[in-house]
Amino acid sequence: MSGFLHKLSPQDVQARLAAGRAVLVDIREADEFARAHVPGAVSQPLSGLEQAHLTVDPGADVIFTCRTGIRTAGACDRLVARVEGDAYVLDGGLDAWSGAGLPVAENRSAPLELMRQVQITAGLLVLAGVLLGFLAGPGWFGLAAFVGAGLTFAGLTGTCALARLLMLAPWNRAGMA
DSSP, X not given: OOOOEEEEOHHHHHHHHHTTOEEEEEOSOHXXXXXXXXXXXXXXXXXXXXXXXXXXXXXXXXXXXOSSSHHHHHTHHHHHTTSSSOEEEXXXXXXXXXXXXXXXXXXXXXXXXXXXXXHHHHHHHHXXXXXXXXXXXXXXHHHHHHHHHHHHHHHHHSOOHHHHHHHTSHHHHHHHO
């Protein structure tokens, strides 16, 4: 049997949270949650969902959220399986919550989310490889090809060497300590 998440607007979620009838579970990774989240939300990354013990008052509605709603939609069956009774989703995620003018707990001093760091770094390396290939010599096109191959490998295997390297950067290690 396939699970189903009932969509709630940001205003409906806010009303349920204010009435103490619900718990909001943010399924983004810890680095994303640290940067910005709905005040009072519980961090439960999707990557560790099955190993975690989700403790929720049996009378409370469980509402899941991510940044845009795409991750929750993709994990619908997994999320519904973790809840007794009906499960809900913040329609449009944190972006919709923020867009509705509702409060967001932000920590601008937290490092950018790791995947954004990967995207920025990979993009800059490809751009540098192409520019240097035209300006300094065709051998530099190899840098763009190397990054492209690395991204392809990451997509196929779920293992990103660049992400692992960036996790060792001082600004990321300080956040983990």
